[in-house]
Amino acid sequence: MRAISQDINGTPDVLKEVRLPKPVPGPSQISVAVRAAGVNPTDWKHRAGGGFLDRLPLVLGWDVSGVVEAVGYGVTLFKPGDEVFGMLPYPYGVGSHAEYVTAPARAFAHKPAGIDHIQAGALPLAALTAYQALVDTAGVRPGQRVLVHAAAGGVGHLAVQIAKARGAYVIGTASAPKHDFVRSLGADEVIDYRSVDFAEAVQNIDVVLDPLSGDTRARSLGILRPGGVLVSLLPGTDPDEAARADGLGVRVETLLVEADHAGMRAIADLVEAGSLRAHIEAVFPLAEAAAAHALGETDRTTGKIVLTVGPQAS
Secondary structure (H helix, E strand, O other): OOEEEEOOOOOOHEEEEEOOOOOOOOOOEEEEEEEEEEEEEEHHHHHHHOOOOOOOOEEEOEEEEEEEEEEOOOOOOOOOEEEEEEEOOOOOOOOOOOOOEEEEHEEEEOOOOOOOOHHHHHOOOHHHHHHHHHHHHHHOOOEEEEEOOOOOOOOHHHHHHHHOOOOOOEEEEOOOHHHHHHHHOOOOEEEEEEOOOOHHHHEEEEEEEOOOOOHHHHHHHEEEEEEEEEEEEEOOOOOHHHHHHHHOOOOEEOOOOOHHHHHHHHHHHHHOOOOOOOEEEEEEEEEHHHHHHHHHOOOOOEEEEEEEEEOOOO
């Protein structure tokens, strides 16, 4: 099979198309013929040498949308020919930037019939991150005030939609040119982080979703109401953070996304209800993965970047 691999860490040009053996599913696994696979910031960070993975050569990619090719012993959820989407177990189950992947069957759900593989391939990692942060960790409820930082980004633009589907009042931060986009997702307010100090503009927030950390994480603590929760996607660096959070009566959690069959089914339900859709910034064929990484690293994209692999059946 074709795959995009790297023998060394570095810039996007370390990514090369190679031929690898086609994987065979083991017990409780399925083999999926990949039709589309999202590209996420964690991909280019690992390519450059940061992150959890230190093995080389390395095939990146966690997002998958495709067609079940074969099932291993004991699998009852899927049959060959089923269209599925899901996230390979993060971080060590990596490898979706290839023509085929094998993974635990319960990392997947049936692909919603109303979206194509490009849409489905954009969703898993970012949507699961947003869902696990807002629903599983923070337990967002109707009427709560939710602040989503980087609301036009891959995780952020899906988080806005998920929070709105939960009945929350949603505030997003984004640069001014992206305000109309964030409002189109359902945000009730949008703050231009370049010209406005969000810590002065909003107060009494129930939930903050922070994919940025650093100073943003520290300043977000002060806008939470007592009992509120800050869910960060990156580790904090303030040794006094826990004591400060205790003093404010708020909770701080750092989330690492997990493969999740129930979460993928919930995401599929939101898609089918018309409450969740990925915005696609750009689509590249598998062979142009390096160009996809280079675009992502500009940090100016809106929504998601997707690689296409094989025929694009709907």
